[in-house]
Amino acid sequence: MAKVLIDISMSLDGYVAGPDDDVERLHDWLFSGEHVVSRANSTFRATETDAEIIRESFETTGAVIMGRRTFNLGDEPWGAEPAFQVPCFVLTHHARDTETRGETTFTFVTDGIENALDQAKAAAGDKNVTIMGANAAQQYLEAGLVDELQIHLVPVLLGDGTRLFEDTGTRQIRLERTRAIESPDVAHLRFRVVR
């Protein structure tokens, strides 16, 4: 059964993007090492520990859900052959035909987050459904539909930008930390949502 996972890089002060959607500092750890992970036309260069995390992420992801804004921001940098290589579902209010880029498909879902999740779970099989971007993460958290979080905690205070945990509801959500993998530039912290 597919698990629903939020997987995102976050600054110590809680931002998943800086001002002007700048994620460069937060994604430094993906591009500043010597161990290469290649996928489609994308190349990541990380420390040995971090490269293992990147590899694991690709191997365990069966489908991706993202907001329209994340899609718009990513579409150009991801290029003609995005590294996802799994079915991606984009939450949007505007109907649009499914698009195929290399081995990645983008399906635009207009009838709500639960419907998108049903489609993503069906596509993911036994692998995870990964939620990308702050807005989608907030919606799925608030709806109580998230099973796990993997936060790549980056040692920086950005001071401004897009917060991951904003408008997630005022209900307390209990977590269990299930893993902590440290590397000099980032701490990969994994949590299970306790129901």
Added chain:
Amino acid sequence: MAKVLIDISMSLDGYVAGPDDDVERLHDWLFSGEHVVSRANSTFRATETDAEIIRESFETTGAVIMGRRTFNLGDEPWGAEPAFQVPCFVLTHHARDTETRGETTFTFVTDGIENALDQAKAAAGDKNVTIMGANAAQQYLEAGLVDELQIHLVPVLLGDGTRLFEDTGTRQIRLERTRAIESPDVAHLRFRVVR
């Protein structure tokens, strides 16, 4: 030379207190283990790892700075013999005589955070000046006067309350993670501010 340290428990979503200043969940790790740390009239009961962190904190703290609000909230629970047992400096706009409770003194500083820091450093000697509470932490961070942060990261999403990193300025502050100590209920993450 005294270092200036922010030392605080924080939820994964960035809160250092929940609604109505509730810190019970965030301070669980101080009271839910079997290893006892006693100090004045206070008794902490933590896991072996966490008890070591508590002991270290008392041993390395030479003075404390806090906001008026933190003092007002803490005054009653801390009781007649607070566990600090070091000089404490309270940032306030209202002059008030120094008060002594057991081996702890509270000096009320009305002429700004730099003055309070000078007094605290003089009192701390070679030990650390610890900044307590979100508001004081924010002021010292924004002023660029903080040397280190120790965040006791608690696996919970509170959804509402007082954020640690709010109004800290929009300047990016580079950190170096210098230590990470894990225990099941909390991750003690230590950072150095890179100047």
